[in-house]
Amino acid sequence: MFPVVRSDWVPQNVDISVPSAARAYDFMLGGAHNFAVDREVARKINALMPGSRAAARVNRAFLGRAVRFMAERGIRQFLDIGSGIPTVANVHEVAHSVAPECRVVYVDKDPIAVAHSELILADEDRADIVRADMRDVDGILNSPQVRGLLDFDQPVGLLMLLMLHWLRDEWGPAELVARYRDALPDGSYLAVSHASDDHVGTQLRNADRAMGDSGSADRITPREHSAILAMLDGFDLVEPGLVGAGEWRPTGPGDISDMPDMNMLLYVAVGRVRR
């Protein structure tokens, strides 16, 4: 077991005795922006669902392909909701490799992830971060960062990766996506990835329980293919539609895993706003 660090001087919303999904994900990708609690829960999840590290890598690779896909179709501004710990192959890095003038606003609710992003982006005038819950649509869209960097007369690339499954059904996930969709200018794109237990059975639920047992308030609501598809109403999905992360236009072994289930743990899609 690991010692529980509960430092009194750390304010409540910066509780480092509870693992954060963003930092556990960073560890799964091989990063070191994490604490012992994060590593512990990531190890547990990997034991309960072998291959979850591969699934994390496959998701990260999809992020790169989705951003590149949008940038190659002329998207020059991105809103990445749930950006987590900015690590290798960031949205702004990928976007800038296609077009250096791209502007990116990251959004996350984790105070440490946000602070870290602010430190990293201090010298970057084409990228910024907002601290907000993804359900606060107005707060995000009216934030000074979004107002300052993004021009809502031009198409936007909205990224919601590994995010929508944190929304419980009673919070109206489809309505939330619809509110973002309605705010997006013509020609905008959306990319999503969403956990599903269509292929992994109970493993995902066990892994989610491990996250809950560790004290984290964030719980996964896995959904089946049709339910996720319904959330993407109003978007014309580009080929091949809503598919396993490993099946979305893979370009090489970096985009897929040897473990078939891990290619299918996340459904992903890129869609264009239909008007």
Added chain:
Amino acid sequence: MPTPDRRQDSTPSTPDPVRERELLARKWAYLLSGEIVVAHTRDALEDMLREHLDGICDALHREPFEQEPLALIGGELDALGLVGEAGLRCTTDVLGPGLLALPEFQPADRNAGRIVLGVGALAAGFLAANRRSVLEQQESLQLSMLKAVRDAKWRLQESEARFDEVVTSSQSGVLIVDLVHPDAVAALREAMKQLLDGGQERIRQSQRLLRKDGDVARISLTTSLLRHADGRPAHFVTVVEDGTELMLLQGELNRQALHDVLTGLPNRQYFGTYLETALRRADPEHGVTLFHLDLDAFGMVCNSLGSRVGERLLVHVAQRLKNVMARERAMIARFEGDEFGILVENTASTPDIARIVAAINDELAEPTFVDDDGLALSASIGVVLRPPRDMEPTELLRAADQALRRAKTGRRGQWELFHPKQDEADRRAQALAVRMPGAWELGEIGVRYRPVSGFGGGVVGVEALLHWDRQDPLGHDECVELAEQTGLVLPLGEWLLRVAGGQARWWRQRDRIEAPLVVGLTAVQSGDADLVSRVVRVLDDTGLRPDRLSVGMPVGVLSVAEAVDNLTVLADMGVRTALHDFGLGPDDLAALEDLPARSVRVARRLVDHRASYVHALVSAVRASGVTIVVDGVRTAEQADWWRTAGADAGSGDFFGAACTPAEVVAFFR
């Protein structure tokens, strides 16, 4: 960039070294990208690795050999992305054998030492850089945490500053009466005066506070008086709690988390927590009683009239349960679906369980009108009476659920009390039943055979039976009973038929054994809509002739139309059909007249039931051309009696217990 050794290009039979390096770099990039997160596209990664590979080769060729350049390249590998242990392993796996196989390093045995040192230097250089980057990441994480803390504090200070601004901007300083609504000022002043006079210790009031813009905010206000050491009043301390939407919302959310939205009753979580408290404070003499209700036929209501009607019905049921329990100290909760829980804290005047259950079912039997449909329901109920005070709530809920399950196996509208002993047996059986599919998968369940022997001599059939090979082995009857509970009996039964069918064909081919294969079905199997297609499939696959198969159904299930249909179709196909568990009673004899059965098997329990009238019944059965087999024959004496009574054949320990295929062949010799 230096090119590799060109001298070897002149020999056409040797591979092209440039091309070989390219291939190695490509393989490296391919495997690495499948292992780690890389910051580059695949093409870019391949180019970079190609450059690194050239650098590595150059360093290996250099005289004198130095490790430094390789360590530098190792350091650069760390910058490719989140390389880590997996990336390093992949790199050494590729480069170790890959470099040794490159044409430029032939003969390999002369260069092997250098390549080993080189790969080691690469790894060491990588380790140093990786360590640096891990420390940098940890450092930056710590900085981020400090920054997050500082930001949080700053936000706190900012809101404090805003508060100061509000308070100080009012004209007469921090006086609470300036903030409350004018209508309430007089009363508040009066209360504070009393506080000052010592008439009261504390003021607690709901107040409406004036915002700067004149809007009203609801708050609750508590004021106490602090005194100096000598008792003189020093100052007032007022605590103001926000009573606005946020607070109300919070209250509402709490309520919703603990209550079922549809019926407004407490939900299962709340009920569970409450159980714990109730158990502890219960009257030791009378204790508590837990009822777990399940509405009968609720699914039918939803299916036929729609789930909206179902929902409204649930609301009615909730109301009626409240009516029934109105006089008791009881908590009624809605579990999931159509299940409810009631916890009664008993007193001397609490009616007994039977009376409460009857009252519930009477109340529910009164039709409720939803739209124009008058609906009435009954409930099956599991009851736990006076559980021990230290029983875990989850265990208690489980016990009630278990009792409910037993209640539901009978007719509808029944109730059943929880019995710990019965429960233990049930749990053991259930544990076995749920482990059965795994045991089958692992090959622990096998097929055994036993002879059906004619009383006149000779073997007239071979019965296939299940056998679970475990520490405490289970025979056929126990196996099918367990499999029947979970539904496993359907696939398992087909498998039994298939294995035995193949075996029977083998016996026929090799040992010329023509005796029919006997298979007994369970109630679930007999009514299975797929029974006929299962049998047809097995006959096709094994080549077993239909008239070499005898399928028996328990006579009791033949009141079910599906089972009768199955039996009739099987008989039409030429399969020998039999009625098992035959009771020799009037109903059973009547069934024999209506059904196409070629034989009956007298129930095991009747083996010792040797009444004189049995002779007459046996001859009546035989007169209709039906063969009679007696099951469970254990002694020579029993066999003799039934032979005299006119039965044709018997099975049981006297004729041979279930054994392996090889052993059963011995009976035919």
